Amino acid sequence: MSPWLRVLEAYAVAALLRTPAFHRAVEKVAKQVHRVRHGIPPDEPSGTQIDNKPGPSGFLGHFADEVKAQMGAEKHKQGSAGVNMDSRAMSHDGRKSRVEEVEAEADKVNADAAWRDAQHNAAQPPKRGLGGEYLAALREQMRRER
Template sequence: MAPWLHLVEAFLVQQLLRTPAFHRGVEKVAKTVHRVRHGTPAEEMGGTKIDQPSQSGYVQHFLDELKTQLGNETKSINGGSGQAGVNMDSRAMGHGGVKSKVEQQAAEVDAVNAEAAWRDAQQNAMQPKQQGFLSEYSNALRQQMKGDKKS
């Protein structure tokens, strides 16, 4: 094989490895293989996927929430220990509800994290964009040419 062909091949492989689309494709294949071997990960079962084998599904959950919001049924903090429950609807907090210490601490942590993220974004915006090799090389040539004209 010709030596120039090895250089072209190495260049093309390097360009392929730099593309985000290639990495997304590899990640998708790896995720599919993992799912086939081990099943759906637990973190993908959370969130809005509320159906569980022991419950009757979305409709039952929806009806329970309607009952809770109408005041017919209350959610208990202690998990149904027989005590009078507390409506844990997040919208009730805005209407004179009192936040627990955990909710207050979580809000403070969120505020600190948001402030840190804002500072990082401001610092990153002030930094000049990194130039590639060709841009730096052409800038150096321009500076040298300007230096020659002044002399």
């Protein structure tokens, strides 16, 4: 190997070792290798902490939990911010509060509107898609040619 090629190689290696991006990349690779060999350290913060949730894990477990929650199997309703909504819905003597009554009435109105829409849509013939429209136009042309 020529001496100039060795000098060029030494300069390129030195320049690469001086860059912070190279060091970050090496650190990420080393971290992944450590995780593969030893697992994720418990003290390391990781996003949503889904892996540490008790109960079934994986997609199917979370999907089943969501279906149960939407079907009303959970004891307490959770708001979008994770606030227990049932605590504000009951008054001190255990009766329904005005908030819960309004929510029940809104659910009834929404259900009635959905039922009317379903009845209206059932009376109409289904819309033809692009393939149906194409076939109808093709049939029409075939009739005209005869």
